Amino acid sequence: MALYRPVTVLTGASSGIGRALAHVFAEHGHELALVARREPELTALADEIAAANRKRPLVLSIDLARSDAPARISHELIARGLEAAVVINNAGFGLVGAAATLDRAEQLAMIDLNVRTLTDMSLRWIDSLTRHRGGILNVASVAGFMSGPNMAVYYATKSYVLSFSEALYHELKRRGVRVTVLAPGPVPTEFQARAGLGRNLPLILACSAEQVARAGYKGLMGGKRLVVPGLANKFVTFIPRVLPRGLMLRLVAANQSQRAKTRPEGWPRRRPEGTS
């Protein structure tokens, strides 16, 4: 039987939390396969990691919203004698605005990336994760603990990530495969500009990408089911357990419209005229 070298597959490594996760995992000796669309950013990151005397990561420029993306990753790994020991599903994006007025195709692409690909990549390599006693780190959000008017599809995708990952934690425990769901609050990254959110992050909740990445690494290695970085964010995840759902909806809606006030130009995105 061919011997494959274990690798940590990390999605969304070209910026933000993913970039920080790449540094933290490399620092702890993981050989990495970095996946995102922007090749120059991935190559620059791979150069930085190699310059710090770590194993040079494999760079895979792939659009993860495509349904054939996980199969392409598998193919690339096998071709290089690698197999997944750890999978980090971090790539994701959000869109601010009323679901009925945002572009429908973009919202469906969000589900493809945040939900479909994450699910495929969580299930695809379970045999090799089991062989290496590895794990899965899925990036959700505090948004996953509630419904999110004005960002409805994004919040729903993160609720899925939370629910799915916690269930998988339970199912895979007996196989010795760790599953951790990382649920950050606001983190200053490219996420806000992509989503159409202002840069006015609530300071009491904000954590740096590095803090989030370190918390995620520690949680996965410690076999934790759920990691919410920052005390204030832990409190936020507790609020929906005690407030009536109707009141929660109104609070989140008010907060989202406040955060959307300083949007970049061109927002809100609307459906092109004449489409339904």
Ligand SMILES: NC(=O)c1ccc[n+]([C@@H]2O[C@H](COP(=O)([O-])OP(=O)(O)OC[C@H]3O[C@@H](n4cnc5c(N)ncnc54)[C@H](OP(=O)(O)O)[C@@H]3O)[C@@H](O)[C@H]2O)c1
């Ligand atoms: N920032 C926050 O406030 C915050 C809070 C809670 C949770 N999160 C979650 O944290 C994760 C990382 O977000 P971030 O804050 O680091 O945002 P970011 O800086 O915008 O990074 C997003 C990453 O996802 C990749 N990506 C997006 N679409 C892709 C596609 N179709 N195919 C392949 N890669 C794709 C991007 O790479 P390319 O553009 O090069 O493809 C980029 O590397 C996301 O799941 C997000 O929902 C973020």
